Amino acid sequence: MKGLLLTSLWFQGLWFLAVLGREPWQWWTLALVLLTCAITLPRQRKPLLWCVGIALLGIVLDSVNLLAGLMVFSSPQLPVWLMALWLAFAWYSWWLLPILHGYSKLIIVPVAAVAGAVSYLAGAQLDAVMLPFGNSLTAAVLLCQWGILMALLLWLRGKLA
Template sequence: METHLLRRISYQIPQQWFTWLSFVWFQLVWFVAIVVGEPAEYYLVGSLILHFLLSPSKRVDAKIMLLVSVIGISTDALLAANQVMVFDAAPTDIMTLWLAMLWAHFAVTLNHGMLWLSRLPLIWQVACGSVFGPISYFSGAKLDAIALPNGNLTTILVWSLIWALTTPVYLAIVRYYREHSHDLSIQPKQQ
Protein backbone atom coordinates (compact mmCIF):
# COMPACT_ATOMS: atom_id res chain seq x y z
CA MET A 1 0.00 0.00 0.00
CA GLU A 2 2.69 2.49 1.05
CA THR A 3 4.89 1.73 -1.96
CA HIS A 4 1.92 1.89 -4.33
CA LEU A 5 0.95 5.30 -2.96
CA LEU A 6 4.52 6.61 -3.28
CA ARG A 7 4.67 5.46 -6.89
CA ARG A 8 1.42 7.22 -7.68
CA ILE A 9 2.56 10.56 -6.27
CA SER A 10 6.11 10.45 -7.53
CA TYR A 11 7.61 11.29 -10.86
CA GLN A 12 10.47 9.25 -12.23
CA ILE A 13 13.24 10.96 -14.12
CA PRO A 14 16.15 9.10 -15.72
CA GLN A 15 18.78 8.01 -13.19
CA GLN A 16 21.62 9.90 -14.92
CA TRP A 17 19.65 13.14 -14.85
CA PHE A 18 18.72 12.58 -11.22
CA THR A 19 22.39 12.09 -10.36
CA TRP A 20 23.34 15.47 -11.81
CA LEU A 21 20.22 17.14 -10.45
CA SER A 22 21.02 15.79 -6.99
CA PHE A 23 24.56 17.15 -7.05
CA VAL A 24 23.58 20.61 -8.32
CA TRP A 25 20.53 20.76 -6.04
CA PHE A 26 22.68 20.05 -2.97
CA GLN A 27 25.00 22.94 -3.85
CA LEU A 28 21.97 25.24 -4.08
CA VAL A 29 20.49 23.88 -0.84
CA TRP A 30 23.83 24.38 0.93
CA PHE A 31 24.07 27.98 -0.26
CA VAL A 32 20.49 28.83 0.74
CA ALA A 33 20.86 27.16 4.15
CA ILE A 34 24.11 28.97 4.91
CA VAL A 35 23.11 32.40 3.61
CA VAL A 36 19.48 32.47 4.75
CA GLY A 37 19.72 30.26 7.86
CA GLU A 38 16.62 29.86 10.00
CA PRO A 39 14.13 31.47 7.55
CA ALA A 40 15.12 28.81 4.98
CA GLU A 41 13.91 25.91 7.13
CA TYR A 42 10.54 25.57 5.35
CA TYR A 43 12.28 25.64 1.99
CA LEU A 44 14.66 22.91 3.15
CA VAL A 45 11.80 20.69 4.34
CA GLY A 46 10.01 21.21 1.01
CA SER A 47 13.21 20.49 -0.87
CA LEU A 48 13.62 17.18 0.95
CA ILE A 49 10.01 16.24 0.17
CA LEU A 50 10.69 17.05 -3.49
CA HIS A 51 13.76 14.81 -3.40
CA PHE A 52 11.68 11.88 -2.19
CA LEU A 53 9.01 12.52 -4.81
CA LEU A 54 11.63 12.37 -7.58
CA SER A 55 14.07 9.81 -6.19
CA PRO A 56 14.34 6.43 -7.91
CA SER A 57 15.41 4.85 -4.59
CA LYS A 58 13.18 6.28 -1.86
CA ARG A 59 13.59 3.50 0.72
CA VAL A 60 17.35 3.32 0.39
CA ASP A 61 17.55 7.12 0.55
CA ALA A 62 15.44 7.14 3.73
CA LYS A 63 17.67 4.57 5.45
CA ILE A 64 20.86 6.38 4.43
CA MET A 65 19.38 9.73 5.43
CA LEU A 66 18.43 8.48 8.87
CA LEU A 67 21.79 6.92 9.74
CA VAL A 68 24.13 9.49 8.15
CA SER A 69 22.09 12.39 9.55
CA VAL A 70 22.16 10.99 13.08
CA ILE A 71 25.96 10.63 12.93
CA GLY A 72 26.49 14.06 11.36
CA ILE A 73 24.05 15.92 13.59
CA SER A 74 25.47 14.25 16.70
CA THR A 75 29.01 15.16 15.67
CA ASP A 76 28.08 18.78 14.95
CA ALA A 77 26.12 19.03 18.21
CA LEU A 78 29.17 17.75 20.09
CA LEU A 79 31.37 20.32 18.34
CA ALA A 80 28.90 23.11 19.14
CA ALA A 81 28.54 21.99 22.77
CA ASN A 82 32.33 22.21 23.08
CA GLN A 83 32.41 25.64 21.42
CA VAL A 84 34.39 24.47 18.39
CA MET A 85 31.75 26.26 16.34
CA VAL A 86 29.01 28.63 17.45
CA PHE A 87 25.85 29.43 15.51
CA ASP A 88 25.83 33.19 15.03
CA ALA A 89 22.04 33.48 15.07
CA ALA A 90 21.66 31.29 18.18
CA PRO A 91 24.94 31.12 20.12
CA THR A 92 23.51 28.94 22.92
CA ASP A 93 22.13 26.29 20.56
CA ILE A 94 24.06 23.10 19.92
CA MET A 95 22.05 22.40 16.76
CA THR A 96 19.82 24.36 14.41
CA LEU A 97 17.04 22.97 12.26
CA TRP A 98 18.63 24.37 9.10
CA LEU A 99 21.86 22.47 9.80
CA ALA A 100 19.95 19.27 10.60
CA MET A 101 18.09 19.63 7.30
CA LEU A 102 21.39 20.27 5.53
CA TRP A 103 22.64 16.97 6.95
CA ALA A 104 19.55 15.19 5.59
CA HIS A 105 20.18 16.68 2.15
CA PHE A 106 23.86 15.74 2.27
CA ALA A 107 22.95 12.17 3.21
CA VAL A 108 20.62 11.64 0.25
CA THR A 109 23.09 13.34 -2.08
CA LEU A 110 25.69 10.73 -1.09
CA ASN A 111 23.44 8.12 -2.71
CA HIS A 112 23.09 10.03 -5.97
CA GLY A 113 25.10 13.14 -6.84
CA MET A 114 28.11 12.10 -4.74
CA LEU A 115 27.84 8.34 -5.28
CA TRP A 116 31.12 8.35 -7.20
CA LEU A 117 32.91 8.97 -3.89
CA SER A 118 31.86 5.52 -2.65
CA ARG A 119 33.76 3.93 -5.55
CA LEU A 120 37.06 5.58 -4.64
CA PRO A 121 39.78 3.70 -2.73
CA LEU A 122 39.68 4.29 1.03
CA ILE A 123 42.70 6.61 1.00
CA TRP A 124 40.96 8.92 -1.50
CA GLN A 125 37.75 8.89 0.53
CA VAL A 126 39.77 9.98 3.57
CA ALA A 127 41.56 12.65 1.51
CA CYS A 128 38.35 14.01 -0.02
CA GLY A 129 36.64 14.10 3.36
CA SER A 130 39.55 15.78 5.11
CA VAL A 131 39.68 18.53 2.46
CA PHE A 132 36.12 19.14 1.28
CA GLY A 133 34.33 18.78 4.64
CA PRO A 134 36.36 21.57 6.25
CA ILE A 135 36.07 23.73 3.12
CA SER A 136 32.29 23.53 3.38
CA TYR A 137 32.26 24.52 7.06
CA PHE A 138 34.91 27.21 6.66
CA SER A 139 32.92 28.69 3.78
CA GLY A 140 29.90 28.73 6.08
CA ALA A 141 31.96 30.59 8.66
CA LYS A 142 33.08 33.12 6.04
CA LEU A 143 29.41 33.67 5.15
CA ASP A 144 28.65 34.28 8.85
CA ALA A 145 26.54 31.18 9.46
CA ILE A 146 28.88 30.05 12.25
CA ALA A 147 31.67 31.53 14.34
CA LEU A 148 34.96 29.82 15.16
CA PRO A 149 35.93 30.77 18.74
CA ASN A 150 39.12 28.65 18.66
CA GLY A 151 40.45 30.32 15.53
CA ASN A 152 40.57 29.18 11.94
CA LEU A 153 43.55 26.83 11.98
CA THR A 154 42.58 24.84 15.07
CA THR A 155 39.00 24.47 13.90
CA ILE A 156 40.00 23.43 10.39
CA LEU A 157 42.34 20.79 11.81
CA VAL A 158 39.54 19.42 14.03
CA TRP A 159 37.14 19.33 11.08
CA SER A 160 39.78 17.70 8.90
CA LEU A 161 40.30 14.89 11.37
CA ILE A 162 36.57 14.36 11.88
CA TRP A 163 35.80 14.35 8.16
CA ALA A 164 38.76 12.07 7.41
CA LEU A 165 37.26 9.54 9.84
CA THR A 166 33.56 9.96 9.05
CA THR A 167 33.56 10.23 5.25
CA PRO A 168 34.50 6.55 4.73
CA VAL A 169 31.84 5.61 7.30
CA TYR A 170 29.16 7.60 5.44
CA LEU A 171 30.20 6.00 2.15
CA ALA A 172 30.21 2.51 3.69
CA ILE A 173 26.62 3.14 4.83
CA VAL A 174 25.67 4.09 1.26
CA ARG A 175 27.34 0.98 -0.17
CA TYR A 176 25.73 -1.28 2.43
CA TYR A 177 22.18 -0.09 1.79
CA ARG A 178 22.61 -0.08 -1.98
CA GLU A 179 24.02 -3.62 -1.97
CA HIS A 180 21.28 -4.92 0.34
CA SER A 181 18.42 -3.24 -1.48
CA HIS A 182 15.83 -5.20 -3.38
CA ASP A 183 15.51 -2.30 -5.80
CA LEU A 184 17.13 -3.53 -9.01
CA SER A 185 17.49 0.00 -10.39
CA ILE A 186 20.25 0.77 -7.89
CA GLN A 187 22.02 -2.57 -7.75
CA PRO A 188 25.69 -2.42 -8.71
CA LYS A 189 26.32 -3.50 -12.28
CA GLN A 190 27.92 -6.94 -12.64
CA GLN A 191 31.28 -6.72 -14.40
Template sequence: MPLDHNIELSYSVKMLLARIGKLTTTQLNLINLLMFQAVWWLSILYQNSAIAISSGLLLLHFALSSHRQSDLLSMVKVVACGVIIDSLLTYMQLFEFQQMPYWLGLLWCHFAISLRYSLAFTQRLPFYINAILGGVFGCISYLAGARFDAVVLPQEYLASVMILFSVWLVIFPIFVIVSRQR
Protein backbone atom coordinates in the same frame (compact mmCIF):
# COMPACT_ATOMS: atom_id res chain seq x y z
CA MET B 1 -14.96 24.62 -19.34
CA PRO B 2 -13.47 24.09 -15.86
CA LEU B 3 -13.96 20.34 -16.26
CA ASP B 4 -11.87 20.35 -19.46
CA HIS B 5 -9.16 22.30 -17.66
CA ASN B 6 -9.08 19.72 -14.84
CA ILE B 7 -8.85 16.88 -17.35
CA GLU B 8 -5.95 18.61 -19.11
CA LEU B 9 -4.20 19.24 -15.78
CA SER B 10 -4.71 15.66 -14.69
CA TYR B 11 -3.31 14.42 -18.01
CA SER B 12 -0.31 16.76 -17.67
CA VAL B 13 0.42 15.49 -14.16
CA LYS B 14 0.19 11.87 -15.34
CA MET B 15 2.56 12.60 -18.23
CA LEU B 16 5.02 14.32 -15.91
CA LEU B 17 4.97 11.40 -13.47
CA ALA B 18 5.50 8.94 -16.33
CA ARG B 19 8.45 11.00 -17.56
CA ILE B 20 9.94 11.16 -14.05
CA GLY B 21 9.80 7.38 -13.82
CA LYS B 22 12.02 7.20 -16.91
CA LEU B 23 14.88 9.37 -15.63
CA THR B 24 18.30 7.83 -16.14
CA THR B 25 20.84 7.44 -13.34
CA THR B 26 22.88 10.25 -14.88
CA GLN B 27 19.83 12.55 -14.90
CA LEU B 28 19.02 11.70 -11.27
CA ASN B 29 22.64 12.34 -10.27
CA LEU B 30 22.62 15.71 -12.02
CA ILE B 31 19.31 16.68 -10.41
CA ASN B 32 20.72 15.64 -7.03
CA LEU B 33 23.90 17.64 -7.58
CA LEU B 34 21.91 20.75 -8.45
CA MET B 35 19.54 20.28 -5.50
CA PHE B 36 22.40 19.74 -3.05
CA GLN B 37 24.23 22.84 -4.27
CA ALA B 38 21.02 24.89 -4.12
CA VAL B 39 20.29 23.69 -0.58
CA TRP B 40 23.88 24.30 0.56
CA TRP B 41 23.87 27.89 -0.70
CA LEU B 42 20.34 28.63 0.50
CA SER B 43 21.14 27.16 3.93
CA ILE B 44 24.40 29.06 4.31
CA LEU B 45 22.99 32.37 3.09
CA TYR B 46 19.49 32.25 4.59
CA GLN B 47 19.80 29.62 7.34
CA ASN B 48 16.40 28.88 8.97
CA SER B 49 14.63 31.06 6.38
CA ALA B 50 15.54 28.40 3.78
CA ILE B 51 13.81 25.53 5.59
CA ALA B 52 10.67 25.52 3.43
CA ILE B 53 12.62 25.35 0.17
CA SER B 54 15.08 22.78 1.53
CA SER B 55 12.20 20.63 2.78
CA GLY B 56 10.43 20.91 -0.56
CA LEU B 57 13.54 19.84 -2.43
CA LEU B 58 13.94 16.87 -0.09
CA LEU B 59 10.34 15.84 -0.82
CA LEU B 60 11.05 16.28 -4.53
CA HIS B 61 13.97 13.87 -4.23
CA PHE B 62 11.71 11.23 -2.71
CA ALA B 63 9.14 11.83 -5.43
CA LEU B 64 11.82 11.22 -8.07
CA SER B 65 13.56 8.31 -6.36
CA SER B 66 12.77 4.70 -7.15
CA HIS B 67 14.74 3.68 -4.02
CA ARG B 68 12.79 5.61 -1.39
CA GLN B 69 13.11 3.08 1.41
CA SER B 70 16.88 2.57 1.09
CA ASP B 71 17.39 6.32 0.58
CA LEU B 72 15.45 7.02 3.76
CA LEU B 73 17.30 4.38 5.77
CA SER B 74 20.69 5.67 4.63
CA MET B 75 19.62 9.25 5.27
CA VAL B 76 18.51 8.50 8.83
CA LYS B 77 21.84 6.83 9.66
CA VAL B 78 23.99 9.61 8.21
CA VAL B 79 21.86 12.43 9.62
CA ALA B 80 21.83 10.90 13.11
CA CYS B 81 25.63 10.64 13.11
CA GLY B 82 26.09 14.08 11.55
CA VAL B 83 23.80 15.85 14.00
CA ILE B 84 25.48 14.09 16.94
CA ILE B 85 28.93 15.10 15.68
CA ASP B 86 27.87 18.71 15.06
CA SER B 87 26.23 18.81 18.50
CA LEU B 88 29.42 17.55 20.13
CA LEU B 89 31.51 20.10 18.25
CA THR B 90 29.08 22.81 19.35
CA TYR B 91 29.24 21.55 22.95
CA MET B 92 33.06 21.61 22.70
CA GLN B 93 32.73 25.24 21.56
CA LEU B 94 34.21 24.67 18.12
CA PHE B 95 30.95 26.03 16.64
CA GLU B 96 28.62 28.81 17.72
CA PHE B 97 25.30 29.60 16.06
CA GLN B 98 23.25 32.78 16.34
CA GLN B 99 20.05 30.72 16.45
CA MET B 100 19.14 27.03 16.61
CA PRO B 101 20.41 25.75 13.22
CA TYR B 102 17.42 23.72 12.03
CA TRP B 103 18.70 24.33 8.52
CA LEU B 104 21.77 22.27 9.35
CA GLY B 105 19.65 19.17 9.92
CA LEU B 106 18.12 19.57 6.47
CA LEU B 107 21.55 20.15 4.99
CA TRP B 108 22.63 16.85 6.53
CA CYS B 109 19.58 15.19 4.91
CA HIS B 110 20.57 16.45 1.48
CA PHE B 111 24.21 15.53 2.03
CA ALA B 112 23.18 11.99 3.01
CA ILE B 113 21.09 11.63 -0.13
CA SER B 114 23.91 13.00 -2.30
CA LEU B 115 26.16 10.17 -1.07
CA ARG B 116 23.89 7.77 -2.96
CA TYR B 117 23.52 9.92 -6.09
CA SER B 118 25.86 12.73 -7.13
CA LEU B 119 28.61 11.49 -4.79
CA ALA B 120 28.05 7.81 -5.62
CA PHE B 121 31.40 7.73 -7.42
CA THR B 122 33.03 7.74 -3.96
CA GLN B 123 31.69 4.19 -3.47
CA ARG B 124 34.40 2.97 -5.86
CA LEU B 125 37.26 4.92 -4.29
CA PRO B 126 39.70 3.47 -1.77
CA PHE B 127 39.09 4.28 1.89
CA TYR B 128 42.17 6.53 2.12
CA ILE B 129 41.10 8.64 -0.88
CA ASN B 130 37.66 9.15 0.68
CA ALA B 131 39.40 10.08 3.93
CA ILE B 132 41.46 12.76 2.17
CA LEU B 133 38.46 14.04 0.20
CA GLY B 134 36.41 14.19 3.39
CA GLY B 135 39.12 15.93 5.36
CA VAL B 136 39.65 18.59 2.73
CA PHE B 137 36.12 19.25 1.48
CA GLY B 138 34.34 18.73 4.81
CA CYS B 139 36.67 21.26 6.40
CA ILE B 140 36.29 23.70 3.50
CA SER B 141 32.51 23.47 3.72
CA TYR B 142 32.50 24.59 7.36
CA LEU B 143 35.09 27.28 6.72
CA ALA B 144 32.95 28.64 3.89
CA GLY B 145 29.91 28.54 6.18
CA ALA B 146 31.86 30.60 8.70
CA ARG B 147 32.90 33.06 5.99
CA PHE B 148 29.20 33.63 5.18
CA ASP B 149 28.29 33.96 8.90
CA ALA B 150 26.22 30.77 9.05
CA VAL B 151 28.46 29.50 11.85
CA VAL B 152 31.04 31.12 14.09
CA LEU B 153 34.33 29.32 14.70
CA PRO B 154 35.42 30.87 18.02
CA GLN B 155 38.65 28.87 18.33
CA GLU B 156 41.93 29.89 16.74
CA TYR B 157 41.67 29.42 12.95
CA LEU B 158 44.39 26.78 12.57
CA ALA B 159 43.00 24.77 15.49
CA SER B 160 39.52 24.85 13.91
CA VAL B 161 40.95 23.73 10.56
CA MET B 162 42.89 20.86 12.14
CA ILE B 163 39.90 19.63 14.15
CA LEU B 164 37.48 19.86 11.21
CA PHE B 165 39.97 18.17 8.89
CA SER B 166 40.53 15.36 11.40
CA VAL B 167 36.83 14.82 12.04
CA TRP B 168 35.96 14.70 8.33
CA LEU B 169 39.00 12.55 7.59
CA VAL B 170 37.36 9.88 9.73
CA ILE B 171 33.63 10.37 9.17
CA PHE B 172 33.42 10.83 5.41
CA PRO B 173 34.65 7.34 4.50
CA ILE B 174 32.32 5.92 7.15
CA PHE B 175 29.40 7.84 5.63
CA VAL B 176 30.32 6.45 2.21
CA ILE B 177 30.20 2.91 3.58
CA VAL B 178 26.92 3.51 5.45
CA SER B 179 25.28 4.94 2.33
CA ARG B 180 26.02 1.94 0.11
CA GLN B 181 22.94 0.49 -1.51
CA ARG B 182 21.82 -2.81 -0.11
Protein backbone atom coordinates in the same frame (compact mmCIF):
# COMPACT_ATOMS: atom_id res chain seq x y z
CA MET C 1 28.04 11.69 -15.46
CA LYS C 2 25.13 14.02 -16.24
CA GLY C 3 23.22 12.65 -13.24
CA LEU C 4 26.20 13.24 -10.97
CA LEU C 5 26.53 16.81 -12.18
CA LEU C 6 22.84 17.56 -11.69
CA THR C 7 22.76 15.92 -8.27
CA SER C 8 25.89 17.81 -7.18
CA LEU C 9 24.52 21.13 -8.44
CA TRP C 10 21.23 20.50 -6.63
CA PHE C 11 23.06 19.69 -3.38
CA GLN C 12 25.15 22.86 -3.70
CA GLY C 13 21.95 24.84 -4.26
CA LEU C 14 20.49 23.36 -1.08
CA TRP C 15 23.73 24.22 0.76
CA PHE C 16 23.54 27.85 -0.39
CA LEU C 17 19.85 28.07 0.51
CA ALA C 18 20.57 26.76 4.01
CA VAL C 19 23.70 28.82 4.66
CA LEU C 20 22.59 32.09 3.09
CA GLY C 21 18.96 31.82 4.20
CA ARG C 22 19.66 30.49 7.69
CA GLU C 23 16.82 31.08 10.18
CA PRO C 24 14.58 33.25 7.96
CA TRP C 25 14.48 30.53 5.27
CA GLN C 26 15.10 27.43 7.36
CA TRP C 27 11.58 26.03 7.01
CA TRP C 28 11.73 26.54 3.24
CA THR C 29 15.07 24.77 3.22
CA LEU C 30 13.70 21.86 5.23
CA ALA C 31 10.63 21.63 3.01
CA LEU C 32 12.75 21.61 -0.15
CA VAL C 33 15.09 18.95 1.26
CA LEU C 34 12.14 16.75 2.29
CA LEU C 35 10.55 17.24 -1.13
CA THR C 36 13.85 16.34 -2.80
CA CYS C 37 14.05 13.13 -0.80
CA ALA C 38 10.41 12.26 -1.44
CA ILE C 39 10.70 12.75 -5.20
CA THR C 40 14.13 11.27 -5.88
CA LEU C 41 14.68 8.44 -3.43
CA PRO C 42 13.56 4.99 -4.50
CA ARG C 43 10.50 3.75 -2.65
CA GLN C 44 12.57 1.26 -0.69
CA ARG C 45 13.53 0.90 2.93
CA LYS C 46 17.34 1.16 2.53
CA PRO C 47 17.50 4.72 1.13
CA LEU C 48 15.13 6.03 3.79
CA LEU C 49 17.03 4.35 6.62
CA TRP C 50 20.31 5.60 5.14
CA CYS C 51 19.13 9.21 4.96
CA VAL C 52 17.62 9.25 8.44
CA GLY C 53 20.62 7.46 9.97
CA ILE C 54 23.28 9.62 8.31
CA ALA C 55 21.36 12.81 9.04
CA LEU C 56 21.07 11.82 12.72
CA LEU C 57 24.77 10.94 12.84
CA GLY C 58 25.66 14.36 11.43
CA ILE C 59 23.29 16.15 13.79
CA VAL C 60 24.85 14.35 16.76
CA LEU C 61 28.35 15.21 15.50
CA ASP C 62 27.52 18.89 15.12
CA SER C 63 25.73 18.89 18.48
CA VAL C 64 28.93 17.62 20.08
CA ASN C 65 30.87 20.32 18.21
CA LEU C 66 28.41 22.92 19.47
CA LEU C 67 28.62 21.69 23.07
CA ALA C 68 32.42 21.63 22.85
CA GLY C 69 32.40 25.25 21.73
CA LEU C 70 33.97 24.48 18.36
CA MET C 71 31.04 26.19 16.64
CA VAL C 72 28.64 28.91 17.70
CA PHE C 73 25.38 29.73 15.95
CA SER C 74 23.00 32.65 16.36
CA SER C 75 20.83 30.45 18.58
CA PRO C 76 22.06 28.33 21.50
CA GLN C 77 20.90 25.09 19.88
CA LEU C 78 21.65 23.53 16.52
CA PRO C 79 19.64 25.45 13.92
CA VAL C 80 16.95 23.76 11.84
CA TRP C 81 18.68 24.84 8.63
CA LEU C 82 21.81 22.89 9.64
CA MET C 83 19.77 19.80 10.46
CA ALA C 84 18.07 20.13 7.06
CA LEU C 85 21.51 20.42 5.50
CA TRP C 86 22.56 17.15 7.14
CA LEU C 87 19.51 15.47 5.61
CA ALA C 88 20.46 16.97 2.24
CA PHE C 89 24.00 15.62 2.65
CA ALA C 90 22.62 12.17 3.53
CA TRP C 91 20.46 12.27 0.39
CA TYR C 92 23.44 13.38 -1.70
CA SER C 93 25.70 10.70 -0.25
CA TRP C 94 23.13 8.01 -1.13
CA TRP C 95 23.58 8.91 -4.80
CA LEU C 96 27.26 9.81 -4.70
CA LEU C 97 28.82 6.88 -2.86
CA PRO C 98 28.04 4.16 -5.44
CA ILE C 99 29.74 6.34 -8.07
CA LEU C 100 32.77 6.87 -5.85
CA HIS C 101 32.97 3.20 -4.89
CA GLY C 102 35.19 2.47 -7.88
CA TYR C 103 37.84 4.93 -6.73
CA SER C 104 40.52 4.40 -4.11
CA LYS C 105 39.52 5.20 -0.56
CA LEU C 106 42.98 6.77 -0.22
CA ILE C 107 41.75 9.47 -2.57
CA ILE C 108 38.08 9.71 -1.57
CA VAL C 109 38.57 10.06 2.19
CA PRO C 110 41.08 12.97 2.13
CA VAL C 111 39.16 14.81 -0.59
CA ALA C 112 35.90 14.43 1.36
CA ALA C 113 37.65 15.51 4.57
CA VAL C 114 38.86 18.69 2.91
CA ALA C 115 35.47 19.35 1.30
CA GLY C 116 33.63 18.87 4.60
CA ALA C 117 35.98 21.16 6.52
CA VAL C 118 35.92 23.79 3.77
CA SER C 119 32.12 23.88 3.83
CA TYR C 120 32.19 24.97 7.48
CA LEU C 121 34.93 27.51 6.83
CA ALA C 122 32.86 28.87 3.95
CA GLY C 123 29.84 28.98 6.24
CA ALA C 124 31.89 31.02 8.71
CA GLN C 125 32.90 33.44 5.95
CA LEU C 126 29.19 33.84 5.14
CA ASP C 127 28.41 34.50 8.84
CA ALA C 128 26.35 31.33 9.25
CA VAL C 129 28.59 30.02 12.03
CA MET C 130 31.28 31.42 14.29
CA LEU C 131 34.46 29.44 14.94
CA PRO C 132 35.77 30.54 18.36
CA PHE C 133 38.95 28.45 18.11
CA GLY C 134 39.90 30.05 14.80
CA ASN C 135 40.05 28.65 11.31
CA SER C 136 43.21 26.56 11.64
CA LEU C 137 42.32 24.58 14.75
CA THR C 138 38.69 24.19 13.68
CA ALA C 139 39.77 23.03 10.22
CA ALA C 140 42.12 20.46 11.75
CA VAL C 141 39.35 19.03 13.94
CA LEU C 142 36.86 19.04 11.07
CA LEU C 143 39.35 17.38 8.73
CA CYS C 144 39.69 14.51 11.21
CA GLN C 145 35.94 14.27 11.77
CA TRP C 146 35.09 14.32 8.08
CA GLY C 147 37.82 11.82 7.24
CA ILE C 148 36.43 9.38 9.80
CA LEU C 149 32.86 10.12 8.71
CA MET C 150 33.64 9.49 5.06
CA ALA C 151 35.49 6.24 5.79
CA LEU C 152 32.47 5.13 7.84
CA LEU C 153 30.03 6.09 5.08
CA LEU C 154 32.02 4.21 2.45
CA TRP C 155 32.11 1.13 4.67
CA LEU C 156 28.38 1.34 5.46
CA ARG C 157 27.40 1.91 1.85
CA GLY C 158 29.50 -1.10 0.84
CA LYS C 159 27.55 -3.21 3.35
CA LEU C 160 24.24 -2.07 1.83
CA ALA C 161 25.23 -2.85 -1.76
